[in-house]
Amino acid sequence: xxxxxxVFQGERDMAADNKxxxxxxxxxxxxxxxxxxxxxVTFDIxxxxxxxxxxxxxxxxxxxxxxxxxxxxxxxxxxxxMVKESEMHSDEDKKKKQLAEVRNEADTLVYSVEKSLAEFGxxxxxxxxxxxxxxxxxxxxxxxxxxIDAIKNAVALLSSSSHKLAEEMYKKTASPQxxxxxxxAESGGKKExxxxxxxxxxxxxxxx
Numbered sequence: 001x002x003x004x005x006x007v008f009q010g011e012r013d014m015a016a017d018n019k020x021x022x023x024x025x026x027x028x029x030x031x032x033x034x035x036x037x038x039x040x041v042t043f044d045i046x047x048x049x050x051x052x053x054x055x056x057x058x059x060x061x062x063x064x065x066x067x068x069x070x071x072x073x074x075x076x077x078x079x080x081x082m083v084k085e086s087e088m089h090s091d092e093d094k095k096k097k098q099l100a101e102v103r104n105e106a107d108t109l110v111y112s113v114e115k116s117l118a119e120f121g122x123x124x125x126x127x128x129x130x131x132x133x134x135x136x137x138x139x140x141x142x143x144x145x146x147x148i149d150a151i152k153n154a155v156a157l158l159s160s161s162s163h164k165l166a167e168e169m170y171k172k173t174a175s176p177q178x179x180x181x182x183x184x185a186e187s188g189g190k191k192e193x194x195x196x197x198x199x200x201x202x203x204x205x206x207x208x
Contacts, residue, residue: 002027003039005055009073011086013093019074024066026055034111102151103143109155110139113162116169123168135161
């Protein structure tokens with residue numbers, strides 16, 4: 001598996017509307033569930049205008065970099081042109097950005113609910129499970145289009161439909177902690193049967 005790093009220059013909100021300066025791949029990353037890998041990307045511009053871009057996988061420590069020379073960038077004339085284009089397409093770019101953000105939110109939610117349903121689906125009622133599956137399908141259909149409101153509504157419906165599933169996940173997470181607390185209380189109860197007096201001195205933590 002690999003992660004592609006693409007470096008752009010420009011004033012527009014969407015990468016496709018800017019100039020691609022360079023790209024490289026961070027390879028050798030082990031397979032992992034979505035959202036687990038953490039990639040740290042660093043930009044450094046030296047006195048000569050050369051841009052050094054590096055990407056590091058925080059899990060494995062693997063690192064890759066690219067050097068972009070000043071000649072790879074935009075001329076002053078091109079920069080001014082892109083600034084004007086950015087102003088002209090401001091409203092359009094905002095809508096594109098909003099659509100991309102809503103899509104990402106919906107896609108992430110579907111992935112998360114689908115994974116949770118596979119693990120905890122047998123803990124909820126059949127009717128609730130059907131509602132969740134229908135809500136997921138509705139969200140996928142909304143994602144096939146470009147209607148921001150339709151995607152938002154689908155996300156809201158899926159979130160509310162999967163509430164019971166979230167409760168079951170919480171119960172599983174809370175149970176081990178409650179068990180540990182109960183064991184601690186029981187252990188504490190046994191110690192109370194034998195009381196040992198001891199001298200102690202209170203230490204002011206602020207003086208440490």
